[in-house]
Amino acid sequence: MKIVVQVKLMPETEQAAALRSTPRTVNDLACWVSQVAFARGVPREYELRKHTYVHLKAEGLGAQAAQHVIKKVRDAYTTLHTNLRAGHLGKPTSRRRVKAESKPIAFRPEAAQPYDDRCLSWQYDAQTVSIWTTAGRIKNVRFVCSTDALKTLRDYRKGECDLIERDGVFYLIATCDVPEAEAFEPDGFIGVDLGIVNIATTSTGYQAAGRGLGRYRKRQLALRAKLQKKRTKSAKRRLKARSRRETRHVKNTNHIIAKTIVTEAERTAHGIALEELKGIRRRVRLRKPQRVTLHSWAFAQLAGFIVYKAKRAGVPLVYVDPAYTSQTCAECGHVDKRNRVNQGLFICRGCGVVAHADRNASHNIAARGAAVWTAGRESRVPATP
Incomplete structure (x- = not known):
């Protein structure tokens, strides 16, 4: 059974600058790869690599990072085609579907960047990580998490991890393959x-x-509407500070x-x-x-x-x-x-x-x-x- 464990990174000033620039640079190059893929009819990953790998290396990406960018773009198009076949974007003539099919996929500057064990290593006892960035590999980046999460990471972490930035804070989302307990014969x-x-x-x-959750949602909806009407800098700052609060609750x-x-x-x-x-x-x-x-x-x-x-x-x-x-x-x-x-x-x-x-x-x-x-x-x- 696969679950994810989220840890919070606590980088120093220089480390934070390198971590912040990495997703933006990588996602900008991913948009370029997406344009190449769209222009060439979205070829297979191996064929797409022939047209983009050299340019990505010339832009300063390492070999593994370049591979991850190409794979991320190809996976995005695979997901798009799956949604189209399933009808999740509407009928063939719908505006939403035509818009999705008529232009290359774009990646947000702060979109998650995947890392494998060659680009990221964990030191569980010291609670630090060594991670690749566009400014070079940085070591001894501290992370914090609960005791249970650390034990799960130490025992079951397997596969890729994602680096994300949320409200100026960096997180690593690690995949853990936890064994399922043997199911018992139920008594009803x-x-x-x-x-x-x-x-x-x-x-x-x-x-x-x-009832309590419904009241909370109504209160949050009314508060968001009130702040959005003001359109002031302080209102926008309050909205940003309150973002995702309802989701977390x-x-x-x-x-x-x-x-x-x-x-x-x-x-x-x-x-x-x-x-x-x-x-x-x-x-x-x-x-x-x-x-x-x-x-x-x-x-x-x-x-x-x-x-x-x-x-x-x-x-x-x-x-x-x-x-x-x-x-x-x-x-x-x-x-x-x-x-x-x-x-x-x-x-x-x-x-x-x-x-x-x-x-x-x-x-x-x-x-x-x-x-x-x-x-x-x-x-x-x-x-x-």
């Missing part, structure tokens, strides 16, 4: 119903209400919820059943005031956190079809759209049971999770004649 499943009013509701009784909230769910499943020797919600934003049609709430719903992030935490703990996890889970009675199985009286109330028109709507849905998800797990474990050996 915990169903997790994801939503907006209640972020997560489980069949065991845990409920993470979304939501991410931390999702981490807490995911950890609570996985810990409960591990303690009770249960598996976890999640809804398969891919494509929900394209399927659901809402009024304009509700669209902001839907598109700021970080259900995929929460599900991703639950998945990787469950794998690390050895907790079995399955995805189930969410269709009609909110309209089906968990007691008698009666399905009726009218069973869902409102957002929080469920009254079965078959057996008359009254329950919390999200709690009822979580029980249906748990039952489907157990069925999916059993279907995956049943014997496929043909019967003896």
Whole structure:
């Protein structure tokens, strides 16, 4: 299982200047390589190297850095073509797709720069790194991180790392290949119903209400609108200082919820059943005031956190079809759209049971999770004649 560990670099003044100039120089050359690739019909990486490698070396890049620039450009075009084939940029005649296809890919000056073990080395005991820059290789660049993150780096770091600059601070994003724990045989499943009013509701009784997070988002939205209207230097400075604050808050909230769910499943020797919600934003049609709430719903992030935490703990996890889970009675199985009286109330028109709507849905998800797990474990050996 691959996870990433982020460490904060603490360079000195001269080191910071070299680190700051490196991404800008490299990304400027990446834009040039992108123009060459676009003009030549985006050839394969080996063919693109013939047309660009000598120029990159002449501009002062090392051999590995030049290779990384070429590979980064080619990977960007591969991603673009994948999105085009999948229809993520609209129909062939849409304005967004035509714009994406009609010009070379451009790279932001502060875009991340990948490093491999030839360009970057770690000294874990001293908590320093030696890193290549356009001003030469600089050594003894200090970094800080948590004790757990340092242990993960020391034991499992593998592959490339990315150097990024965010608000004047440098970070290294390291890839770690952490072994998955052996999954146990579950004694039942915990169903997790994801939503907006209640972020997560489980069949065991845990409920993470979304009221506080909703109020926080509204407050941040109003504050951003107020500052944007002023258009002063101080307002822009405040906006920059507050950037990504909401994202960090939501991410931390999702981490807490995911950890609570996985810990409960591990303690009770249960598996976890999640809804398969891919494509929900394209399927659901809402009024304009509700669209902001839907598109700021970080259900995929929460599900991703639950998945990787469950794998690390050895907790079995399955995805189930969410269709009609909110309209089906968990007691008698009666399905009726009218069973869902409102957002929080469920009254079965078959057996008359009254329950919390999200709690009822979580029980249906748990039952489907157990069925999916059993279907995956049943014997496929043909019967003896």
